[in-house]
Amino acid sequence: MEIIRSKQFLAERAWGARDIANMNGVTTRLHWTDQPYKWHINDGEEVFAVLDGKVEMFYRQNGQAFSEILETGDIFYACVGTEHVAHPIGEARILVIEKEGSV
Template identity: 75%
Template sequence: MKIIRSQSFTADRAWGALDIANMNGITTRLHWTDQPYKWHINDGQEVFVVLDGQVRMHYREEGLEKEVVLRVGDIFYASVGTEHVAHPLGVARILVIESEGSV
């Protein structure tokens, strides 16, 4: 049993994470960041939930770069093959659910 107060979670580096659960190879992790990630494509599907702050999500669809600002409570679903990168606007806390070992 765990109770996690996501808004008080910090890490010693950008994209530092707290492992919450691993359910049959699907991980749930809480991330803290104040820096952009890197362009990547996950090995599987990814669910990205903004719990605190705002994130500008850049993604490519049919070769075109697009972006959307995600606010608290917003969810970004990256299907297999979706190239994307997250740019927090200040400090953000994000819940990420994905295959174990994904980038």
């Protein structure tokens, strides 16, 4: 049993993470960042939940780029093959659930 106070989590570098759980090859990680990630496509599905802060999520569908502002409590679901990149607006803390070893 463990309680994690996500709003208090800090990492030494952008996208630094704290591993929370690995359930049969599906990882749950808490990330802290104040810098954009990189465009990528995960090896499987991804659930991206903003726990604190705001993130502009860019994604591509059918060759077109889109973006949405995700606020605290919002969840972005990337199905297999969804190219995307997260740009925090200031500091953000994000819970990411994905296949172990995914980008």
